[in-house]
Amino acid sequence: MAGQRPVNLFAPETGAGARGINPPAGLSARRSARGEEALRWRLLHNPWVLCGAGGLLLVAGLCVCAPLLTGQSPVHQYLENTDAPPSPVHWLGTDNSGFDLWARDLYGGRTDLLLGLAGTLLSTGLGLGMGSLAGWRGGWVDGGVMRLCDLVLTFPSLLLVVVLAGVIHHVTVLLLLLLLSATAWPPAARLVRGLLLQLRQADFVIAARLAGAGPWRIWWRHLLPHLVGPLLVNATFTAANLMAVEGGLAVIGFGVQPPQPSWGNVIHSALDYFTLQTEPWVWVPPTIGLSWTVMSLTCLGEGLRQVFHPEFTRHGRRGRV
């Protein structure tokens, strides 16, 4: 932002910058091959990104390879052998209902990861759609979408899920997924709307409009590339949050219902004073799994944020206090 460079109407970077509108740095130069290369370099050299992605891959690998790592079924109740300590057959023992814990930890991770991934995709997609509609159309559409956001944010999301989960007897994973996504989209929508409101005024969009491009084409070719970075950052935090919420819900008995395994309900089954004190193998592994995944996602989000918003990092423009 150091100087006023010659304004080229057709170059995204000068167009937005020259008007004091700053689409997230790192994205503004996205179109040029050099910019993309630089972005890739920054991604691959950011320790947070590497740690986060590595941690996620590790967990995902373990969960995907579950059948290779255990011969036991996660949903079979070994009724003759409940509440057993670790043994060669049941590596982490069994719980009060006779479920094999090691198998439940592995397969439960699948449920959690699936929930996090699908929920994030759904809510981000919904947020992108809603936000684009609001930011691009403006007027009453904008007002309506924003009020809807407010409504969802006002209706505390956990309460919604608890009410629904308590009221509907059988909570399946799919229902939980839909519920969580339905409450998680407003931040993405607001983000997209805010960016679009800025970008709409940018020179390169106006130029494209003057050149006769239709709204779809402008959205796809000119706007979407600027939204990817911020949405990606937002998505990692959404995923982390969704998984933490699922864990919290399961702990108070409202999450994924047994026999379907999830880290949260494994922990729930251990929530009595005796088990917590004397049988750490029941609750420590799923707790580590959940914390580890949330931590990896948070690291990844932090790294992406540094890559896409470099103003806070060591090498970007930064302040001295």
Add this chain to the structure above:
Amino acid sequence: MVVYIVKRLFGMIPMLLAVTVVAFLLMHAAPGDAWDALINPSIKDVDQLRQVQAAAAGWNDPLWHQYVRWLGLFVQGQWGYSFAHHVPVWQLVGPAWLNSALLACCTEALTLVIGVPLGLWQAYRAHSWWDHVWGGVSVVVYALPFYVVALVLLDALAFHSHWLPAQGAVGTGPGAGSLGDRLRHALLPAISLALVNSAVYSRYVRDAVLAASARDYVRTARAKGLRERTVYVRHVLRTGLSPLITQLGLDLGALAGGLVVAEGLFSYPGLGLLLLDAVHSRDSNVILAVTVVTSSAVLIGNLLADVLYAWADPRVRTAGRESQWPVNAR
């Protein structure tokens, strides 16, 4: 300003109506009701009894009819009776809300006391090893599931040392029910929540302060020859911390609306626990009342945030007041 606040308060009405409509529909779309939860289905003439009750309570009327009737009574302050506890709903919601509000204030105060100094120090020593270490620690603390923090603290502070009561909101024996007693009971959930949330706050403060200190006007302040302390307090913090004030308002609203997981874990009788209880017993009047109170708290928190923001920053802007890390999702 007063006009603005009054206008905003009126603006909340449609939002609250929408909330009640959604809640009402939810209650009625689901199979089963308080009757099923309360009455033993094996008793004699259960269906006939039910018919009588339904006719008396108007459960067979069209849904919108029932809604209008409920709403009319609700705005008159007649929130109905709890099916499960056989007392007026406000006798349940009132004390529960007070407990939740107390917990919210304790939590927010502790969060600020822990989070803000850490964030300021992190910004002051930005990019030093201390900053990196604490940045890492705060990610770990943030990622730890809340209940893990809660259980560890419960074990250490309540079961082993008996410093703090493990559950409930009032104790027994002399002094029970006094403010001090209530504070002692709120302390354990508040500490657990504050530990997790202060990780977010410290991060937030650090980034806000760093962003503010890179601004041109801070350079102008230095070019004036001002002392570092003046630059920091008057120029960096004044602007850097105003988004935090907004966050404070939002969080206070969300916390005062009750915390399901925290209150459930500590059996702390706030709105969250009341809601859990009501959901289990299908106590629809209680559920509706709690939903309205909770939503109002969130809306008032939003208003508080906007008012505080306008107070802190003469350019009242509306955009960009959300933080990246959601705080109260637990």
Add this chain to the structure above:
Amino acid sequence: MTARAEEVPLLRVRGLATWFVEVGRVTRAVNGVDLTVWPGQVVGLVGESGSGKSVTALSILRLVPPPGRVVAGEVWLQGCDLLRLPERALRAIRGRDIGYIAQDPLAALNPVLTVGAQVAEVLRRHLRATRRQAWLRALELLEQAGLAPASALARAYPHQLSGGQRQRVLWALALACRPPLLLADEPTTALDATLQADLLARLQDWQRQTGSGVLLITHDLAVVAAVADVVAVMYAGQLVEWAAVEQLGLAPLHPYSQQLWQAAAHLYGGVAQAAKPAVTAAGAVAADEGGAAADGCRFAPRCPYVLPRCVEQPPPWREVQRGHWVRCALV
């Protein structure tokens, strides 16, 4: 310029170099600048965008933003080298002995303090004035800078003022302690011609009264011609020409200065001609980002008269006439 042997220069900058060191990239924003400002003299610093003018001013104040660092040079003011002064002593000099007018008046003012408070602040710091005295003096200063009615506008926040009014606030701020040296970074851009003339007239008045020295950074050659005594032309972090304004106005010697002057002549010479592209410097090479060009003349890639030796070795900084310095192998 040279007849002042008995006097001491106000500001002497020697071999100043400021680099922005980032991963995989070094931007040499300022790379060996020598300047002298005598008391009562206005030095106009011109050059294209990104040539390092603002960074030069900030380096003098030692306020370059963090990835940047002053890597070499001396800045002598009143017998001390500012670059080697302890931070404490430097803070006493900033604002009192050096006034600074920042480039972007909106960004340079704190949005949550009234402009009066921001002016009063510097008075309280350096003149040990009471709150009340400082406020009254701030009103006076704002009035002098042409902000009327000052008593009302002093209570305004920066965003409530117009661009020109903000710029006047910056003037009042910079001149509050009557500093002997003023660094003014494009203090009249974004103003219309009459306002510009007004502010410049005020500048000259003030300068004549106090005998201060001014480093005036600008894009606008007309401004330079109107108020400057000496012109320094900057290109890619170096001075390429330094001369009295009359000398340079008549015969710029460096090819870059010539282009600059020609372009300006086109602009001011008539609208019809301006439509024709003037002799533009093709390809914007702003700051030196290291690499191949580091050896030879920075301007070589855009120079119409370029010779092989221009690319091979750096051109010398020579005094071709009395007080007229040029950095070009051809002159």
